[in-house]
Amino acid sequence: MPETSSPLPHADPQHLSPVTLPGDRQLVLRVMPMPADANGNGDIFGGWIMAQVDLAGAVLPARIAKGRIATVAVNQFVFKQPVSVGDLLSFYAKVERIGTTSITVHVEVYAERNPANLQVVKVTEANLTYVAIDMQGQPRKLPKD
């Protein structure tokens, strides 16, 4: 069951579903999948979602690393609910760990669907680790500030 958090801005509380978007993480990406991203059943390809999660997960680490980063690991990737064409996907990220050269983030993806009777559904989550790299592609220490 997805967790409950702060309500959607500008939403009419009368029409809020029990699940709302998180307020304790940063919104790093919003995108709406198109028909070209769907399979024959009309569901969105998992690989497309994984690519968006990788892009979204890189936003906070790139700021912290202040330079090039590479994805070194993707863990505990869970597709909780199918995604459909027309869902508005919101990607929320939270930094879980900052190491010497690496940063691990937790990314959660929420789908907003059926605007006339708004539903918010947590569809995907994953942990991703990014490494700061130098111009030779080797790990480099993260800047102090």
Ligand SMILES: CC(C)(COP(=O)(O)OP(=O)(O)OC[C@H]1O[C@@H](n2cnc3c(N)ncnc32)[C@H](O)[C@@H]1OP(=O)(O)O)[C@@H](O)C(=O)NCCC(=O)NCCS
């Ligand atoms: C990223 C890369 C430069 C790291 O090089 P490496 O020699 O494996 O680096 P190290 O073993 O020194 O580890 C570097 C950091 O990554 C972390 N790390 C390495 N493997 C990891 C894994 N499987 N899971 C989580 N963290 C990992 C280490 O703990 C270390 O973190 P720390 O310095 O904060 O303690 C190298 O693995 C690489 O080029 N991989 C390909 C990246 C890529 O092409 N990604 C896809 C497209 S972006």
